Amino acid sequence: MTPRAEFLAGVRAEMPILLGVFPFGLIYGFTAIQAGLPPLAAILMSSIIFAGSAQLITARLIGSGTPGLVIALTAAVVNLRHALYGASIAPYVKHLRPLWRVLIGYLLTDEAYAVAIAYYLKTDAETHPNRHWYTLGAGVTLWAGWQFSSTFGVLVGGSVPPALGLDFTLALTFIALTIPVLKDRPMLAAAVCAGAVAVLANDLPFKLGLMAAAFTGIAVGMGLETYAARGQRASESAK
Amino acid sequence: MNDTPWLLFVVIGLLTFTIRFTPIAIAGRGLPPLLLRALRYVPPAVLAAIFVPELLMPKGAVDISLANGRLLAGIIAIGIAWRTKNVLLTVIAGMVALWILTLISMAN
Numbered sequence: 607m608t609p610r611a612e613f614l615a616g617v618r619a620e621m622p623i624l625l626g627v628f629p630f631g632l633i634y635g636f637t638a639i640q641a642g643l644p645p646l647a648a649i650l651m652s653s654i655i656f657a658g659s660a661q662l663i664t665a666r667l668i669g670s671g672t673p674g675l676v677i678a679l680t681a682a683v684v685n686l687r688h689a690l691y692g693a694s695i696a697p698y699v700k701h702l703r704p705l706w707r708v709l710i711g712y713l714l715t716d717e718a719y720a721v722a723i724a725y726y727l728k729t730d731a732e733t734h735p736n737r738h739w740y741t742l743g744a745g746v747t748l749w750a751g752w753q754f755s756s757t758f759g760v761l762v763g764g765s766v767p768p769a770l771g772l773d774f775t776l777a778l779t780f781i782a783l784t785i786p787v788l789k790d791r792p793m794l795a796a797a798v799c800a801g802a803v804a805v806l807a808n809d810l811p812f813k814l815g816l817m818a819a820a821f822t823g824i825a826v827g828m829g830l831e832t833y834a835a836r837g838q839r840a841s842e843s844a845k
Numbered sequence: 846m847n848d849t850p851w852l853l854f855v856v857i858g859l860l861t862f863t864i865r866f867t868p869i870a871i872a873g874r875g876l877p878p879l880l881l882r883a884l885r886y887v888p889p890a891v892l893a894a895i896f897v898p899e900l901l902m903p904k905g906a907v908d909i910s911l912a913n914g915r916l917l918a919g920i921i922a923i924g925i926a927w928r929t930k931n932v933l934l935t936v937i938a939g940m941v942a943l944w945i946l947t948l949i950s951m952a953n
Binding site: 622623625626643644647650651654655656657660664668674677678681682685686687688689690691692693694695696697699700707708710711712714716719720723769770771772774775776777778779780781782783784785786787788792793794796797798799800801802803804805808815816819820821822823824827828831 | 849850851852853854855856857858860861862864865866867868869870871880881882883884885886887888889890891892893894895896897898899900901902905907915918919922923926927930931932933935936939940943944947
């Protein structure tokens with residue numbers, strides 16, 4: 607496919623996810639205004655930091671007068687999972703020029719990563735030499751959707767009724783992205799264990815529960831994979 | 846809040862970018878096979894860690910009951926996602942289910 611076709615395919619793939627991102631951007635906008643940030647600062651934070659959960663935490667902590675160092679560390683911990691996304695994407699972008707890799711690094715959010723990695727896994731470099739344009743299309747679409755929705759949230763303040771429960775679309779989006787990848791038992795166990803630990807460790811500070819849950823899920827998945835491989839080898843050698 | 850902590854924004858922005866970019870920057874040296882195996886489990890683990898608490902504890906405490914509309918709507922959404930693999934359909938079905946369940950609980 608041509609760069610243009612790849613880019614547009616990436617845009618199309620990211621579109622449905624904007625539905626889940628929009629309420630999240632609104633929530634960030636409300637939170638930042640309620641925390642006392644000036645509207646312009648709240649809007650610009652979306653392109654300077656460009657990470658939803660970290661922006662929410664940052665706005666809340668600024669509002670409560672937390673020292674800057676603690677805020678920066680907290681935001682970094684919340685974003686640590688993005689290192690895993692970077693490492694996951696790395697093998698597919700290592701041949702690209704530095705500017706491309708910087709751009710993809712900046713655009714690598716949860717929602718853009720999910721769409722990009724799914725495409726890298728189902729296509730190969732031989733038939734799709736312009737796959738990075740797909741990643742760019744998905745990333746730029748998410749970026750624009752995030753800027754638009756967070757700006758909208760800042761401007762309309764608290765006038766959308768919370769009773770509509772639109773924040774639930776974020777969980778629904780993640781459900782839609784997770785369920786199709788649970789193709790084998792280790793994957794399923796990784797998701798179930800991570801979910802359980804996230805619930806049990808929800809009271810830990812600084813979103814550490816999320817990190818604990820993620821690493822537990824990864825460990826359980828890898829453990830089961832090793833165990834299954836060993837069982838297979840044992841049954842093969844018995845024949 | 847009298848003035849904006851622009852410096853803090855820039856520091857967090859740079860930290861965020863560094864976290865995302867470093868693994869990409871060092872990719873040329875090749876990542877250890879064990880790390881690559883681990884990475885396969887990142888998406889299901891991280892995404893489930895974010896959405897499961899939203900279903901089981903929407904108000905901050907674990908609530909496994911018919912009164913928890915988000916849990917029921919989430920289970921319906923999981924079914925739709927499993928059958929259709931369609932993001933938009935899953936989100937719409939989940940929201941409609943939540944609204945219907947909320948209306949039913951208000952009527953009772």
